[in-house]
Amino acid sequence: MMIRRKKTTIFTDAKETTPVYELKKMIEGILKVPPRDQRLYNKDNMLMDDDKTLQDCGITVVTAKAQCPAQLGLAVRENGDFESLELTPYSLPPDLPDVMKNQDTANGQDQLA
Numbered sequence: 001m002m003i004r005r006k007k008t009t010i011f012t013d014a015k016e017t018t019p020v021y022e023l024k025k026m027i028e029g030i031l032k033v034p035p036r037d038q039r040l041y042n043k044d045n046m047l048m049d050d051d052k053t054l055q056d057c058g059i060t061v062v063t064a065k066a067q068c069p070a071q072l073g074l075a076v077r078e079n080g081d082f083e084s085l086e087l088t089p090y091s092l093p094p095d096l097p098d099v100m101k102n103q104d105t106a107n108g109q110d111q112l113a
Contacts, residue, residue, distance in 0.1 A: 001054075001064050003027060003040070005074040007088045016055035020048045033076050041073035041085055048072070 003010040003023075010030055014023055024035035040048040048057050064070035073085045 001059065001070040001072060003072045003074050004087045006086050011069065014054060016053065016060050018054050020052055020057065021050040037077040039075045039082055043071055045073060045085060
């Protein structure tokens with residue numbers, strides 16, 4: 001699964017039976033933010049309860065695969081208040097330069113001939 005906060009993305013692995021609180025402890029090991037100062041949100045931006053398992057929150061082997069991981073949102077408490085959930089969109093790669101496009105086409109034609 002991938003856990004996103006602003007410009008940060010964390011990829012991690014957990015079982016369906018893992019409680020949300022345990023996932024927060026994993027995040028604590030990476031970001032040094034205690035579980036009580038974290039809020040996790042599911043794909044529908046609904047707050048996830050610490051006592052529920054990932055499966056209870058809709059994260060299963062069917063919905064979270066290596067090639068298409070489940071996405072969770074993370075908000076942390078700073079200065080006493082929780083920040084709003086913010087996920088910076090990923091940038092798109094630039095278009096291929098024309099020189100490279102022509103090479104691909106030429107190589108393809110050579111192979112067909």
